[in-house]
Structures are given as structure tokens and as C-alpha cells.
Amino acid sequence: MKKRPTLLITLLSLAFVVGALLVAFQVINAQQRALPEVSFQTLQGEGRQLESFRGEPFLVNVWATWCPPCVREMPLLADLDASHEELQVVLVNHGETPERIEDFLEEMGLNLQHLLLDPRGELVAHSGHRGLPVTYFYNAQGHLVATQSGEVTREDLADLLPRMGVNFYPERLP
Incomplete structure (x- = not known):
């Protein structure tokens, strides 16, 4: 007993x-x-944090002009930003000068709505990723839904955007 x-x-x-x-x-x-507490700057020198994008689904793509896969995916991300108003596309440059970025954007003919600078590469260091590009997919509440290492494709977007609560319309993309 x-x-x-x-x-x-x-x-x-x-x-x-x-x-x-x-x-x-x-x-x-x-x-x-949770959203990383990293401070960024706009090309105009204004401070910005990822927290400010909460309220709508958003993706954060970390890129650099010297990265071939980053350059290849940039037109797709710019088109996605222009064609899907319900999604914020945030492009965070990894460690380059504003002048270099502006030259690159002009060269490529890109107009990006949410471009942030990460001069010390803090976002990639915070997340533990080693290579570029890397894309983080957040829902409207600011919760990380998925991470994509490497170049993002239309197929990736068709799979990942619905997980964020965003309808993907490939026909809207050129």
C-alpha cells in the first residue's frame, strides 16, 4: 500500500x-x-524599427548589391510591393552606404517603398543567419510565420504568403 x-x-x-x-x-x-529590436535608418536618415510595420502582414528581405541572388530577386520583390497593397515589403540593406544603394536603385530602375539600412548587419546577426538573401515573413500581429534563406521565387511566394494571411495574385505581377 x-x-x-x-x-x-x-x-x-x-x-x-x-x-x-x-x-x-x-x-x-x-x-x-518576436520582432527583433533592431534600429534601422531610411535613406533620408530617419530612424525606424520593424515594430512600426505591425498591423498589416509584412515581409522583411535582407539584401546587398554585391549579392547575385539578391539582385535577381529584387525586381520580383519590387513588383510584389507595387501589386499587393495588403502586404508591406520591407527591404533591409545589409551594410552598404546610402550612396551605393541609391546608385544601385537608379541602375536597376527600382522604386522601393520601404527601404531600410542596417549598416552594422544587426538583423542578420540577431537571427543567426549566415548568408544573403534571407526573407522573414510576418503576419499582421508581428509574429514570424516563415523564413526563406536564399532567393525568393514566385513559387515561394505562392506557398508562404497565404501562411501570413495574404492572398497571392501572380497575375498581378509583370
Whole structure:
């Protein structure tokens, strides 16, 4: 008969430990999915944080002019930005000067609505990614829904945008 209280205490202890681990996992997972607290600048020198995009779904693409896959995907992202008003396309340049970025945009004939500068590469360092490009997909509440390492394609957008609550209309893209 003494074994039953011991078994009950063991089961209750195990349930407590499992519950505590689940709570810890949820806290860690929520922290990883939260918007990074990194400060950026616009080309005009104004400060901006990703928090300011909360309220509508948005994607954050980290790129550089010296990165061939970044250059290849840039027209697609610019077209996506122009054709899907319900989605904010945020392009964060990784470590280059405003002058170099402006020259690149003029060369490519691109007009980007949300262009931010990350001169010290803090966003990539914060996320732990090593290469460019990398794209983060956030829902309207600012929760990370997906991450795409490497060049984003139309197929990727068709798969990932609905997860953010955005309808993808490939026919709107040139």
C-alpha cells in the first residue's frame, strides 16, 4: 500500500516537470518569433524599427548589391510591393552606404517603398543567419510565420504568403 502514494507523488512530479518544460518551450518559442529590436535608418536618415510595420502582414528581405541572388530577386520583390497593397515589403540593406544603394536603385530602375539600412548587419546577426538573401515573413500581429534563406521565387511566394494571411495574385505581377 505504501507504493501507491510514492507512485502518485512520482506521477505528479513528472507532470509538473513536463508542464514546466512546455511553458519554458512556449516562452523561448515566442521570444524567437518576436520582432527583433533592431534600429534601422531610411535613406533620408530617419530612424525606424520593424515594430512600426505591425498591423498589416509584412515581409522583411535582407539584401546587398554585391549579392547575385539578391539582385535577381529584387525586381520580383519590387513588383510584389507595387501589386499587393495588403502586404508591406520591407527591404533591409545589409551594410552598404546610402550612396551605393541609391546608385544601385537608379541602375536597376527600382522604386522601393520601404527601404531600410542596417549598416552594422544587426538583423542578420540577431537571427543567426549566415548568408544573403534571407526573407522573414510576418503576419499582421508581428509574429514570424516563415523564413526563406536564399532567393525568393514566385513559387515561394505562392506557398508562404497565404501562411501570413495574404492572398497571392501572380497575375498581378509583370
